[in-house]
Amino acid sequence: MRAMVITRFGGPDVFERQEMDRPVPGPGEVLVRVVASGTNPVDAKIRQAGTWAQIPLPAVLGYDVSGVVEAVGPGVSGFRSGDEVFYTPEIFGNRLGSYAEYTVASAAIVARKPKSLSHEEAAGIPLAGGTAWEAIVRRLAVRPGETVLIHGGAGGVGSFAIQFAKAAGARVIATASAGNHQVLRDLGADVALDYRDGDVADRILTEAGGPGVDAAFDTAGGNVGLSTVVTRPFGRIATILPPTGDLSALYTKNQTLHGTFLTREGARLREMAPLFERGQARVIVDEVLPLEDVGKAHERLDSGHGRGKVILKVGD
Amino acid sequence: MRAMVITRFGGPDVFERQEMDRPVPGPGEVLVRVVASGTNPVDAKIRQAGTWAQIPLPAVLGYDVSGVVEAVGPGVSGFRSGDEVFYTPEIFGNRLGSYAEYTVASAAIVARKPKSLSHEEAAGIPLAGGTAWEAIVRRLAVRPGETVLIHGGAGGVGSFAIQFAKAAGARVIATASAGNHQVLRDLGADVALDYRDGDVADRILTEAGGPGVDAAFDTAGGNVGLSTVVTRPFGRIATILPPTGDLSALYTKNQTLHGTFLTREGARLREMAPLFERGQARVIVDEVLPLEDVGKAHERLDSGHGRGKVILKVGD
Numbered sequence: 001m002r003a004m005v006i007t008r009f010g011g012p013d014v015f016e017r018q019e020m021d022r023p024v025p026g027p028g029e030v031l032v033r034v035v036a037s038g039t040n041p042v043d044a045k046i047r048q049a050g051t052w053a054q055i056p057l058p059a060v061l062g063y064d065v066s067g068v069v070e071a072v073g074p075g076v077s078g079f080r081s082g083d084e085v086f087y088t089p090e091i092f093g094n095r096l097g098s099y100a101e102y103t104v105a106s107a108a109i110v111a112r113k114p115k116s117l118s119h120e121e122a123a124g125i126p127l128a129g130g131t132a133w134e135a136i137v138r139r140l141a142v143r144p145g146e147t148v149l150i151h152g153g154a155g156g157v158g159s160f161a162i163q164f165a166k167a168a169g170a171r172v173i174a175t176a177s178a179g180n181h182q183v184l185r186d187l188g189a190d191v192a193l194d195y196r197d198g199d200v201a202d203r204i205l206t207e208a209g210g211p212g213v214d215a216a217f218d219t220a221g222g223n224v225g226l227s228t229v230v231t232r233p234f235g236r237i238a239t240i241l242p243p244t245g246d247l248s249a250l251y252t253k254n255q256t257l258h259g260t261f262l263t264r265e266g267a268r269l270r271e272m273a274p275l276f277e278r279g280q281a282r283v284i285v286d287e288v289l290p291l292e293d294v295g296k297a298h299e300r301l302d303s304g305h306g307r308g309k310v311i312l313k314v315g316d
Numbered sequence: 317m318r319a320m321v322i323t324r325f326g327g328p329d330v331f332e333r334q335e336m337d338r339p340v341p342g343p344g345e346v347l348v349r350v351v352a353s354g355t356n357p358v359d360a361k362i363r364q365a366g367t368w369a370q371i372p373l374p375a376v377l378g379y380d381v382s383g384v385v386e387a388v389g390p391g392v393s394g395f396r397s398g399d400e401v402f403y404t405p406e407i408f409g410n411r412l413g414s415y416a417e418y419t420v421a422s423a424a425i426v427a428r429k430p431k432s433l434s435h436e437e438a439a440g441i442p443l444a445g446g447t448a449w450e451a452i453v454r455r456l457a458v459r460p461g462e463t464v465l466i467h468g469g470a471g472g473v474g475s476f477a478i479q480f481a482k483a484a485g486a487r488v489i490a491t492a493s494a495g496n497h498q499v500l501r502d503l504g505a506d507v508a509l510d511y512r513d514g515d516v517a518d519r520i521l522t523e524a525g526g527p528g529v530d531a532a533f534d535t536a537g538g539n540v541g542l543s544t545v546v547t548r549p550f551g552r553i554a555t556i557l558p559p560t561g562d563l564s565a566l567y568t569k570n571q572t573l574h575g576t577f578l579t580r581e582g583a584r585l586r587e588m589a590p591l592f593e594r595g596q597a598r599v600i601v602d603e604v605l606p607l608e609d610v611g612k613a614h615e616r617l618d619s620g621h622g623r624g625k626v627i628l629k630v631g632d
Contacts, residue, residue, distance in 0.1 A: 052568060134570075139572070239567055240567060241567060242562075242563060242564040242566075242567060243559075243563045243566060243567065243573075244563075246558075247558060247559045247560075247563075247575075248558040249575075250558075250559060250573070250575035251555055251556060251557060251558060251559065251575030251576060251577050252368060252575070252577050253575065253577070254450075254574075254575055254576060254577050254579065255574075255575050256455070256572060256573065256574045256575070257559075257566070257572065257573040257574075257575075258570075258571075258572050258573075259563075259565075259566035259567030259568070259569065259570055259571050259572070259573075260567060260570060261567050261568050261569070261570050263570065
């Protein structure tokens, strides 16, 4: 089978097309034929420097699969050949990332693809959508009537976070560069602000009214200190990056900070799926490229200015 | 009436005995004759530098009252003259701290004193016990079977935190200097560790077993970074001081950090009271001094080495 492999860490040119053996599903595992693969900023971080993921080389990266179950290993009862599924693969041992024609995965982290979505759309969901769901719905537990601030609302995680917070009945204030404010509004944000404005804290407080927003979600990094200032006493903050800056207000205002990081879980994908099936959330696909053009996709990730998902078409 | 007043910020010698008018309770307020006053490290911080409390001078400090209702203002239905009560006073306007013979307070922040306790004991509870209750019971929501780490377990907040975590059914690992380890054990700690040991993180992980403690509470400052390392994935951390240090593990481990800070609430005191009445928690009174010796009490606070509460006897 085809796979785009890296044998060293470096720039977007490190990917090499290789023929590999198709993996074999073990007990509790499913073998999935990948139709489409998502790409995420974390892929680029790993490609550049390895990072915390401690992935041994050579490696097949890619954290978003949408595809079709080809075979199941012993003891798998929830899936069978032909099922359309989506998930975030683990990458270790014989488990490959989504930049390949086939991957195996524990059945526990796999879920059925929302029927109303194409594979190209579904491949944009698992990692970014799962992270946003974890933060907005499970950890921040956003409720109707609340006001929520989302830093980096035009990014992969942020764009889902806006939609999930709206679906939860909240008013959403989102930040992005001015060129992406229409994207924020299209996603449902009630207020779009430029994070580079010197008075962004004052503007958030004015928009929130009263003592500040009920909850804030930092998807861009470096905004937890600002969030403590603009979030009300006993409010909640979540971050998907290291919390930095002056966090004194976190304790004087009795706030709660939730660290949020990649976890894999079929249940969470099943929780999210109805929103996509009912049209309460959608995937913004910016571009679909063939698997072999993964280097081009990574050039986009490196630029940091994507407005939607760059999807790799892997199979049919 | 007598009060110990400060007219400037500075050392323990800034207190002056003054005669003041007895305050008059307004609508919704109670007038309380103070029998005993607690002392807390935060009193010393304010006395030294004013701090965030923004208390105008001259001021009567003191955040722990145990006493008797002398009179009630218009609209107060829950209390009457003669009721024994305890609470943390607000300090602004005509509302004085507990270093005085009488204070007025909003009835909403006052609760009935646990009957089984003396006023000297009850005066040791409101601020430190309320803070520990907020952190252990409400925010960290410690459950039976969990393992909880308490930094600074021999201090005012820490000593209540150990007892509340034990009452909640948890196993408790507590830190203090070696000279206070017997105090930790007397309070119910299962494991006593010296925070100055170079391998304290390894020892906590060994004692906790598995991936780390379920919850950690920093009552001493500077331990949030360490807590992220020794707390399990999806574990909870609380702090009563600014979170400092490397907090990267907070997000990679999906942990939650709760800032906890003084709030006043009669309901919380009512929630705690049964533990003291049933003997599931007690107050460690180290010394009782007359109100006029508040300077001596503050020398003890400045030393940072108290093993229990220094209580001021104000009236009979």
